[in-house]
Amino acid sequence: MSEDRATVTIEVDGREIQAKAGDMLINVTDAAGIPIPRFCYHKKLSVAANCRMCLVEVENVPKPLPACATPVNDGMKVYTRSPKAIAAQKGTMEFLLINHPLDCPICDQGGECELQDVAMGYGGDVSRFVEAKRVVPNPDLGPLVSTDMTRCIHCTRCVRFGAEIAGIRELGATGRGEHMRIGTYVEHALNSELSGNIIDVCPVGALTSKPFRFRARAWELTQFDGIAPHDAVGANIHLHVQNGKVMRVVPKENEAINETWISDRDRFSYEGLYSSDRLMQPMLKDNGAWREVEWEEALEAAVNGLRAAMGSDSAQFGTLIAPTSTVEELYLAQKLTRGLGSGNIDHRLRQTDFRSLGDHPPFPWLNGAIADLEDVDAALVIGSHTRKEQPLLAHRLRKAALKGAYVALLNPFEVPLSHDAEQIAVSPASMVAELAAIAKAAGVKATGDLKKRIDGAKPDDRHKAIAQRLRDAGHGRILLGNLAAAHPDYVLLQALASELAQTVGAGLGYLPVAANSVGAAIAGAEAGRLPGWKRTDAAALDAGAMLEKGLRTYLIAGIDPELDCANPAGAVATLAGAECVVALTAYRTPTLEQVADVMLPMALFAETSGTYVNGEGTWQGARGVVAPVGKARPAWKILRVLGNLLGLEGFDYESADAVRSELEAECEGFEPAAGEIELGDAALMLQNDGLVRAGDVPIYAADTLVRRAGALQHTPDATTGFVSLNPTEAARAGLADAREVRVTQGENSVTLPLEIDPAVPDGCVRIPAGVPGSAGLGVPFGAVGLEKG
Amino acid sequence: MANEVCFRTLDLDRPWLLEQYQSRGGYEVLSRILKEQTPPSEIIEEVKKSGLRGRGGAGFPTGVKWGFINRDAPGEKYIVCNSDEGEPGTFKDRDILRYNPHQLIEGMAIAAYVIGARRGYNYIRGEFWEPYERFEAALEEAREAGFLGDDILGSGFDFELHAHLGAGAYICGEETALLESIEGKKGQPRFKPPFPAQFGLYGRPTIINNTESLASIPEILRQGGDWFRELGVENSGGTKLFAVSGNVNNPGVFEVRMGMPFAELLELAGGMKEGRQLKAVIPGGSSAPVIPGAQMMDLTMDYDAIQKAGSMLGSGAVIVLDDSNCMVKVLERMSYFYHEESCGQCTPCREGTGWLYRVVHRIETGQGRPEDLDLLDDVATKIPGRTICALGDAAAMPVSGMLRHFRDEFAYHVEHGRCMVGGNGNGNSN
């Protein structure tokens, strides 16, 4: 519709401007660089026209009109600075200030406050209001957002943000007139994973960052650009630094990537930089006792350990590296590993099913631009707690849904969404069968094991509807999420999804697990894949095999083995049994102390330069903006020095940029291919009539940094672990009145609090992974036994 | 002549009953229209001819408003009646609901036919419990008699009408706040344009009229637009319900012809109580600027005359004040009302109404300052025309009016810290 609107000419303050008929005046003047003061207007939110700050004079209209709500038409003459316009703007300014506390000296917003700025231009020097000002009590919105509601100017941006963007109405305006208040009505902590954005949309100091409260004044901070290191979006951020410390993170606008938003995880994870368990100094284990050493000594010990792995024993060496590492780190880690003669390197730490998908599997990326997600007209998401896994991708899908797209999800439990969707929630053991039913309904023809699955499927109306909607869609997308990637039948899910996508003419995409899962694949930090995602037949163990087999020597980088590996109990036992474990780590933890022999303190995001490749394949570089804490060093430098000390070729990089350039050269000609799945024999692994665990990774347990972000760990989404079952299953297991449950998975067992949750389907027990409570268990999907704890 | 349109059945025993209404030709107009399938444009022409202007306060020509709807556009359309009647001094629609509910129902059914609506709502002020029940009972009678529901009188025309009881907020009388409230949302006015005729209830084209406007329709169509127009005077066709209150002997609602001299209306209302002196009149509800008594005695009750005197006929709520009233106190009471009833969404009204009230209150309690009168004048000019709805104007106009005509009383208050009117200034004769 917007395309065929007529072009009109208007005149603003004597200047001719072309615009599309029907555009709001404020958009037109903004584009032309003509300033009009405003508070309630926000380009991403609906028009409220309630603050009345943007009043301007329009010829032949007796009343001043709000620029934010006045559509332009041909020949319109506008005066933004005429006596009438200025009088109206000043009038509003005075009204806004009479009840505002003007406590700028003690307000965190001071110096970056829209009200303060506009008041400089339009406010009076002395207030004519001599009565007592309004005072409003502050609701407690939880650990992230601090409230000073006396400062609120009732623009309702925060309310509209919740209703329109976050999609859950947490804030509202109650009361009339002067008694109007912004709050949650019944006081509770904010639940939205995007809640922190209300800090930015609030033009005044009513909603501010709680972790940042009273830490610094805006003008004392230096702003740097960065990339958020938590999910497949790679949100663009600004890091605000004071005295060499990151004080806070705010969004940097990038319409194609994160628009103007960031998730709470991206905003508040910087607190993890300054967690008390940061490793400040290299450490060595001597006869079971740890001591702090200088870098030289530590490096020597590491090199000795790794050198033993060279040569004939190189197959006994392997590297496990976090998918949150930078591309440079991932590239150097694989170069070092392969330089030592081993093909054993992997970043897919939470994956359990590594069976072959043939020689040309699809490249695991979104398969399209992030922004494209809002234009799909049908999507099937397989195994993803979308909002908590990929907050900003979920936001794009929500936008699509609001525009009328059909969204279906297949998950081991029902997930809370902010839009309409068809949700199929079944036991993990039935996920393959459900997907096969959709495939059958869509008429997928297959061979081999896949055919067996499809033949056995019984599509019902829901499956048929999903197949039909996907088929009818001009722009359909099938997406595989983290819960699929951790599933024991991941290859079956992928193969079915791929066949289904081809049959219905939809795109097949992946919601990459971590900030650099795509970067890791491209950098060659994956078993069987060289830089540029080139296939290699050289012997290689994947992450699962490395930890199952038990190698003699390991290099681990950026991971907490008990939280970042698919099988935490198994990983810790295997690493503990190895001869030598060299750990590049930012944190000193009891588990690392137990399993490692050398701990080399590494820098984290913001402390190191590096590149992230997001889900749509965009390479986004970030500079180190603060020095690493203590004696920590950027991991790419540690790897460089290890390479040199080991006498390996080609480790003389001048800078991280040089590493990136080398990789870029190796990626010449790389195109993420659609691929073709050839499934060999692939039996159904997860077959169980009893209770099966579904282990999702909670939003604030995803990686080492966020797990240590203090404020996030106090939100409702933070957990150390629980067991949740629906009431029927709880009763069946004799746990109806239990508070704690003893969970047994294979040889392991732990005791966890029980939560009854009807969103969990029959046959399933949800026990999150990546959290301390389940670190004593095995893989995220598998049979478990429960008894009263 | 009195009681010719909305009150034409008032003399009957229990006029609210269907049979009584029908005994005076009730529902004949609707039946005829449906039988003859009168072209809607003809009806609109007739209503235009009648000179009927919206009785909710703004006085917008009803026929013109109806013409804004394209009845043939696909999709749902709605007719909504505004019986919120929250303006202080106004209590005329209540009597229509109580005594002549069927005429309103018939009027709404005709309006629905004209604009192509199949559903209507009557939004009734929250405090009007008894009138609400009376209206519901009438709806039930009308449904049973086949004047509402599917295929009315075999004409193929479907119309269902629902009563919706408000919750006591004055702002819900503002037409778009009213629509929000029916939709189950917080009653806050919408920004206009778009107007309800394009984007109304549930986003559909909607006509919203005052109770009295709609209740006048059947009689207008029965006797003809010319007949109605000629009852009144130039620019003010027909009759009008005046709700007379204040220091009069016989307060109440009177249906009289437009253009009646105020002196006669005062006579109908029993004259001044205790024979006191008429001091001032607020001629059109609390938001209408006050007119000094002497001037008022020379005016006629119609849109033009009152407007020329610097006020407005508004909803026809006539508040009569005698010389025992302190005008500062009167204004304080009104300012308090608007301050309390502002919805709070837009800045000038939310902040300005509170400021006005506080300054008036300060003057009333002897704390006024010499500069306060200019301050009041100034604040009162900074609200109107800059708000989302007209409540801001409604709050400011009485302030400007009072200062225009009774500035000396305010100045006296400031100077002496007390009232120049003896006693408590409460309007003793009340």
Ligand SMILES: Cc1cc2nc3c(=O)[nH]c(=O)nc-3n(C[C@H](O)[C@H](O)[C@H](O)COP(=O)(O)O)c2cc1C
């Ligand atoms: C604050 C405010 C309160 C109003 N209250 C009422 C009311 O109680 N009843 C009414 O009919 N109109 C009321 N109106 C006027 C309506 O917005 C609207 O103009 C009217 O219902 C239209 O009907 P009419 O054209 O038949 O007069 C109010 C307007 C404002 C700004």
Ligand code: SF4
């Ligand atoms: S003028 Fe007052 S009542 Fe009307 S929208 Fe604005 S704040 Fe609400």
Ligand code: FES
């Ligand atoms: S920005 Fe236009 S009214 Fe607030």
